[in-house]
Amino acid sequence: MGETLLIKNAAELVTCSGSAPKTGAAMNDLGIIHDGAVLVEDGIITKVGATAELLSAITGPVDKEIDAAGKCVLPGFVDSHTHFVFGGYRAEEFSWRLRGDTYMEIMERGGGIVNTVRDTRLASKQELKELARKRLDSMLALGVTTVEGKSGYGLDLDTEIKQLEVMAELQGEQAVEIVTTFMGAHAVPQEYQGRSGEFIDFLINEVLPVVAERKLAEFCDVFCEKGVFSVDESRRLLLAASKLGMKSKLHADEIVQLGGAELAAELAAVSADHLLHVSDEGIRKMAETKVVATLLPATAFSLKEPYARGRVMIDSGVPVALASDFNPGSCFTGSIPLIIALATLYMGLTPAETISALTINAAAAVDKADKIGSIESGKQADIIILEHPSHLYLPYHIGVSIVETVIKKGKVVWSK
Numbered sequence: 001m002g003e004t005l006l007i008k009n010a011a012e013l014v015t016c017s018g019s020a021p022k023t024g025a026a027m028n029d030l031g032i033i034h035d036g037a038v039l040v041e042d043g044i045i046t047k048v049g050a051t052a053e054l055l056s057a058i059t060g061p062v063d064k065e066i067d068a069a070g071k072c073v074l075p076g077f078v079d080s081h082t083h084f085v086f087g088g089y090r091a092e093e094f095s096w097r098l099r100g101d102t103y104m105e106i107m108e109r110g111g112g113i114v115n116t117v118r119d120t121r122l123a124s125k126q127e128l129k130e131l132a133r134k135r136l137d138s139m140l141a142l143g144v145t146t147v148e149g150k151s152g153y154g155l156d157l158d159t160e161i162k163q164l165e166v167m168a169e170l171q172g173e174q175a176v177e178i179v180t181t182f183m184g185a186h187a188v189p190q191e192y193q194g195r196s197g198e199f200i201d202f203l204i205n206e207v208l209p210v211v212a213e214r215k216l217a218e219f220c221d222v223f224c225e226k227g228v229f230s231v232d233e234s235r236r237l238l239l240a241a242s243k244l245g246m247k248s249k250l251h252a253d254e255i256v257q258l259g260g261a262e263l264a265a266e267l268a269a270v271s272a273d274h275l276l277h278v279s280d281e282g283i284r285k286m287a288e289t290k291v292v293a294t295l296l297p298a299t300a301f302s303l304k305e306p307y308a309r310g311r312v313m314i315d316s317g318v319p320v321a322l323a324s325d326f327n328p329g330s331c332f333t334g335s336i337p338l339i340i341a342l343a344t345l346y347m348g349l350t351p352a353e354t355i356s357a358l359t360i361n362a363a364a365a366v367d368k369a370d371k372i373g374s375i376e377s378g379k380q381a382d383i384i385i386l387e388h389p390s391h392l393y394l395p396y397h398i399g400v401s402i403v404e405t406v407i408k409k410g411k412v413v414w415s416k
């Protein structure tokens, strides 16, 4: 037996077990074990059950014990949609939004994403890495054990690669596991203004092959949006990426209803994200094909847009995940407590659905539900312990983190 960790006496052990992704009523079933325990060997969960039974089944010595009496134990949160590697800030643009300018108006005036592109191109790899590391540290303290991160602030070969290399280097240098997405089609760069199709050709012919050859990204994502990339351009890029082994994600129907959700279903994408303006048909098709809907309530909040129809999606059988969308423009926060507050108070999700959406379904949104997202035998021991006895204390503490301990691959990596 390798290094062992025992967590015992948990008032509530939220396992999130069961088939993934969870849909419909299953999102309310958290597989709770009262007075629960977990045994971890060499970073992998080997036993889960009631404390008394689990203790009697342990044969060898245990290296470390955590007494979780009076506390709730859950799978680590998975933040399945972020843009955490970037240079510069857009605080002035935020003040323009406060006075009424819309996100797209600012983008059309030559601001928005391309502003961050300029700063990210200028920043050295080391500068980007240190900024990104700090952001990951803050996420970890909120209970995030896995994060998805996108490129997309380079929009040229060198800077896209620089962003992806930052993520590759940070993997293993700190505790949060990173799932990497290539998002060269995040905006049309100034040098390609009015020629979005040619820019897609450039990405397909000159950037994707390098990303694939160097195995720098597991997913390809595209901002499928009116005035950015059309459904046809998005399809062309994602099919080319898929031929090179990258799985598909889409920024879909965020600002207007364009058919991004329908395209995600057609391509059997792993997830379609945002979906503030998704059509009923898009919801039906996503339910049919089990594309994960990654909803980003902090972005709707920050943009003062209506929230995505999470309640309708869950009731229609769509697997729903929640994520932060941490980025320098539309949503400068990685706050899991804020997401929990918005999902429960304004989107009509129950506390249990919200937990499923941040754990097992978020793991499915990065195609890792076989390894993370639940506390089950055989899974990686990514676990958080709360200061309080039940998951119900999460939405009750509005905008405030109650995470006390974070465990990654069986090791305590953060504690309050």
Ligand SMILES: N=CN[C@@H](CCC(=O)O)C(=O)O
Binding pocket: 083, 112, 113, 116, 223, 251, 254, 299, 325, 327, 328, 329, 330, 331
């Ligand atoms: N909508 C496109 N991409 C980001 C925003 C990026 C930015 O404004 O810098 C998002 O997911 O919200």
